Amino acid sequence: MTNEQLNSGNPKVDIEYRRKKNAEEMRYQIITFALMIFLTLVAFVAVGYEGFSASFAVPFILVLAFVQVAFQLYYFMHMSHKGHEAPALFLYSGVFVGFITVLAFMTVIWW
Amino acid sequence: MSTLAQKKGFGATIWDYLTTVDHKKIAILYLIAGGFFFLVGGLEAMFIRVQLAVPNNDFVSAGLYNEILTMHGTTMIFLAAMPLVFAFMNAIMPLQIGARDVAFPFLNSLGFWLFFFGGVFLNLSWFLGGAPDAGWTSYASLSLASEGHGIDFYVLGLQISGAGTLIGGINFLVTIINMRAPGMTYMRMPMFTWATFVTSALILFAFPPLTIGLFLMLFDRMFGANFFDPTMGGNTIIWEHFFWIFGHPEVYILILPAFGIFSEIFAIFSRKRLFGYSSMVFATVLIGFLGFMVWAHHMFTTGMGPIANAIFAVATMAIAVPTGIKIFNWLFTMWGGSIQFTTPMMYAVAFIPSFTMGGVTGVMLASAAQDYQYHDSYFVVAHFHYVIVGGVVFALLAGTHLYWPKMFGTMLNEKMGKWTFWLFLIGFHLTFFIQHFLGLWGMPRRIFTFNEGQGLDAANAVSTVGAFFMAVSTIILLINIIMTSIKNEKVGSDPWGDGRTLEWAIPSPPPFYNFKQLPLVRGLDALWIEKMEGKKGMTPAEPLGDIHMPNNSIIPFVMSSGLFVAAFGAMYHADEGNTWGIPVLIIGLLITLGSMLVRSVKDDHGYHIHKEELVDDDDKGVKA
Numbered sequence: 001m002t003n004e005q006l007n008s009g010n011p012k013v014d015i016e017y018r019r020k021k022n023a024e025e026m027r028y029q030i031i032t033f034a035l036m037i038f039l040t041l042v043a044f045v046a047v048g049y050e051g052f053s054a055s056f057a058v059p060f061i062l063v064l065a066f067v068q069v070a071f072q073l074y075y076f077m078h079m080s081h082k083g084h085e086a087p088a089l090f091l092y093s094g095v096f097v098g099f100i101t102v103l104a105f106m107t108v109i110w111w
Numbered sequence: 112m113s114t115l116a117q118k119k120g121f122g123a124t125i126w127d128y129l130t131t132v133d134h135k136k137i138a139i140l141y142l143i144a145g146g147f148f149f150l151v152g153g154l155e156a157m158f159i160r161v162q163l164a165v166p167n168n169d170f171v172s173a174g175l176y177n178e179i180l181t182m183h184g185t186t187m188i189f190l191a192a193m194p195l196v197f198a199f200m201n202a203i204m205p206l207q208i209g210a211r212d213v214a215f216p217f218l219n220s221l222g223f224w225l226f227f228f229g230g231v232f233l234n235l236s237w238f239l240g241g242a243p244d245a246g247w248t249s250y251a252s253l254s255l256a257s258e259g260h261g262i263d264f265y266v267l268g269l270q271i272s273g274a275g276t277l278i279g280g281i282n283f284l285v286t287i288i289n290m291r292a293p294g295m296t297y298m299r300m301p302m303f304t305w306a307t308f309v310t311s312a313l314i315l316f317a318f319p320p321l322t323i324g325l326f327l328m329l330f331d332r333m334f335g336a337n338f339f340d341p342t343m344g345g346n347t348i349i350w351e352h353f354f355w356i357f358g359h360p361e362v363y364i365l366i367l368p369a370f371g372i373f374s375e376i377f378a379i380f381s382r383k384r385l386f387g388y389s390s391m392v393f394a395t396v397l398i399g400f401l402g403f404m405v406w407a408h409h410m411f412t413t414g415m416g417p418i419a420n421a422i423f424a425v426a427t428m429a430i431a432v433p434t435g436i437k438i439f440n441w442l443f444t445m446w447g448g449s450i451q452f453t454t455p456m457m458y459a460v461a462f463i464p465s466f467t468m469g470g471v472t473g474v475m476l477a478s479a480a481q482d483y484q485y486h487d488s489y490f491v492v493a494h495f496h497y498v499i500v501g502g503v504v505f506a507l508l509a510g511t512h513l514y515w516p517k518m519f520g521t522m523l524n525e526k527m528g529k530w531t532f533w534l535f536l537i538g539f540h541l542t543f544f545i546q547h548f549l550g551l552w553g554m555p556r557r558i559f560t561f562n563e564g565q566g567l568d569a570a571n572a573v574s575t576v577g578a579f580f581m582a583v584s585t586i587i588l589l590i591n592i593i594m595t596s597i598k599n600e601k602v603g604s605d606p607w608g609d610g611r612t613l614e615w616a617i618p619s620p621p622p623f624y625n626f627k628q629l630p631l632v633r634g635l636d637a638l639w640i641e642k643m644e645g646k647k648g649m650t651p652a653e654p655l656g657d658i659h660m661p662n663n664s665i666i667p668f669v670m671s672s673g674l675f676v677a678a679f680g681a682m683y684h685a686d687e688g689n690t691w692g693i694p695v696l697i698i699g700l701l702i703t704l705g706s707m708l709v710r711s712v713k714d715d716h717g718y719h720i721h722k723e724e725l726v727d728d729d730d731k732g733v734k735a
Contacts, residue, residue, distance in 0.1 A: 104352060
C-alpha cells in the first residue's frame with residue numbers, strides 16, 4: 001500500500017517513489033473533494049429549483065448520492081489500493097442483498 | 112512440565128469451560144449444548160408422532176400441540192443444527208487451515224454464550240406460562256394474535272442467540288481470510304473450510320434481516336408498534352419477506368457445512384483426492400449466491416403475481432445445477448477408490464440417495480403452479496425433513512463419528528455406530544417417505560389430529576413407528592458416547608489411518624496451541640502429499656518460537672447473562688400492573704454495557720508460551 005509509514009529503517013525503501021506516489025494520491029483527494037462539494041451544491045440546486053419536478057429531482061439526487069459514496073470509498077477510504085479485494089467483495093455482496101430486498105419490497109408486496 | 116498440564120478438580124474444570132477462549136473447548140461446549148437441544152427437539156418430535164399415531168388421539172391438547180410443533184422446529188433449526196454445525200466448524204476449521212486459534216478468541220466465547228443464554232431463555236417458556244405456538248416461521252398474523260408470552264420468548268430468545276451466531280460467522284470469515292498457514296492458498300483449502308467460509312458469508316448477510324424482523328415484531332408485541340398490523344396501516348406480509356430472506360439462506364447455512372463434512376469423508380474413505388475440487392468450490396459459492404435470490408418460493412401463494420412467481424421458480428430450479436455437480440463429484444470420488452465402509456462413510460453413502468430425493472421434491476415444490484397443490488400439506492413436511500435430516504443430520508452424525516477422536520482423543524465404537532446408522536436410516540425413511548403421500552392424499556401440515564376413515568390412519572401409524580426407530584438409534588449413540596468416554600482408549604494423531612488434511616497431522620486431542628510450528632502447505636490435501644513422499648508429518652514453515660496465547664475471560668459469560676436478564680424485563684414490563692419490568696430491563700442492560708466497558712478499558716495482552724517449554728514437550732504426551 002502506498003500510504004505505509006516510511007520509518008521502517010529499510011535502506012531499500014525508495015523515498016522518492018513514495019513521495020511521488022503520495023503527491024499523486026493527494027492530488028486525487030483534492031480533486032475528489034472539490035467534486036464532492038460541487039455535487040452537493042448541484043443536489044441542493046436540483047431540489048431548490050422550481051423548474052424540476054419531484055419525479056426528476058429524487059432519482060437525480062439518488063444518482064449523485066451513489067457517486068458520492070463511490071468517491072468516499074475509493075479515494076478517501078483507499079478501496080482503490082491493492083489488498084482490498086476481500087472487503088470490496090463483501091461490501092458489494094451486502095449492497096446486492098440490500099438492493100434485492102428493497103427491490104422486492106417495492107415490487108412484490110401489495111398494500 | 113509446566114503449569115499447563117495440571118490435573119484439575121471438578122470446580123476448576125467448570126470454571127475453565129466458563130472462561131475458555133480456546134476454539135477446541137468452545138467446540139465441545141457447542142457440541143454439548145447443541146446435543147442437549149437436539150434431544151429436547153427429538154423428544155418434542157416424539158410427542159408429535161405419538162399424538163398423530165392414531166386418529167382422534169388426545170395425547171396432547173390442540174393448544175399444547177401447537178406449542179410442541181413450534182418448539183420442535185425452532186429448537187431443531189436454531190438450537191440444535193446450528194450449534195452442532197458450529198461445533199464442527201470451531202473444532203476443525205482452524206486446524207484445517209493450520210491456525211492456532213480463530214481470529215477473535217474472545218468473540219468466539221461471546222458468540223457461544225449468547226447462543227446458549229438465548230436458547231435457555233426460549234426453552235424456559237415451557238415453565239413460564241406456555242411456549243410459542245405460531246410455528247417456527249412465526250407468521251405475523253398468527254403471532255400477533257397469540258396470547259400469553261410464548262411469542263415474546265421466541266422473539267427475545269432468537270434475538271439473543273442470533274447475535275451470537277452472527278458474531279461466530281464474522282469470526283470464521285476473518286479467520287479464514289487472515290490466518291491460513293504459509294502455502295495455504297484459497298484453492299488449497301479443504302472442502303470443509305470452503306464450506307465454512309461460504310456458510311459464514313451467508314450468516315453475515317442472512318442474519319441482519321432476521322434481526323430486523325424480530326425487532327419489528329418485538330416493538331409490535333411489547334412496545335405498542337404496528338408494523339405488521341393491517342388494521343393500523345401495517346402489513347403482515349413484510350414479516351414473511353424478512354423471515355424468508357433470512358430463512359432460505361439459513362437452510363444453506365445448515366446444508367453447506369454438511370456438504371463439507373461429506374466431501375472430507377468421501378475423500379478419506381475412498382483414499383482418493385476429491386473429484387473435481389475446483390468445481391466443488393465453484394458449486395459451493397454458487398449455491399451461496401443463488402440462496403439469496405429464491406426466498407419468495409416459500410410464499411408463492413401469498414399473491415405476488417405470476418411474474419414474480421415465475422422468476423423465483425426459475426431461480427430456485429437453477430440451484431439444482433450446482434447441487435447436481437456436487438452429487439456427481441462425490442460419486443466420481445468413490446468411483447475406483449479403495450472404499451472403506453466405516454460408520455462415517457456409511458452415512459455419506461446413504462446421504463446421496465436420501466438427499467437427492469429431498470432435492471427432487473424441492474424442484475417439484477419450486478414449480479409455482481404445482482406448489483399451489485402442495486402448499487401447507489405434509490408433502491412439504493416430507494420434503495424439508497428429507498433435506499434437513501437426510502442431509503444435515505446425517506452429516507452431523509457422520510461428523511460426530513469422524514471427528515470424535517480428533518476432539519476427544521478416543522474412537523467411538525464402530526459396531527454400535529453401525530447399529531445407530533442402520534436404525535436411523537430405516538427409521539428416517541419409514542417416518543418421512545410415507546409423508547409425501549400423506550400430503551398428496553390431502554393431510555394438511557400443523558394439524559393436531561385427524562378423523563378416522565379418511566385414508567390417513569395406516570400411513571400415520573407407519574410414520575410413528577419410524578420415529579421410534581430413530582429414537583432407539585439416538586439412545587444407542589448416547590450409550591456409545593458414554594461407554595467410549597469411560598473406556599477412554601487414547602488414539603494417535605491419525606486414527607482413521609487415511610487422514611488427508613492438516614487436522615490429522617497433530618495429536619488427538621490437539622495441544623491447546625494446536626501447532627508447535629506452523630506447517631508448510633504444499634498443495635491440496637497437505638498431509639496426504641507428505642505421506643505420499645514418505646514423510647511422517649508436516650514440514651514446519653517457521654523456526655520454533657514463543658507462542659502468543661489469549662487469556663481466559665469470564666466477561667463473555669457475564670455480558671451474555673446481562674441480555675438474558677434484560678429480556679425478562681422487556682417481556683414482562685407490558686403486563687398490567689407490572690412495576691419491576693423496566694428496572695430489570697435496565698439492570699440487565701447495565702450488566703452487559705458494564706462488562707463491555709470493562710473489556711474496553713482493561714488491557715489484556717495475553718501471555719506467551721516460551722520456546723523452552725515447547726522444546727521438551729514432545730508430541731507423545733497429549734495435553735488439553
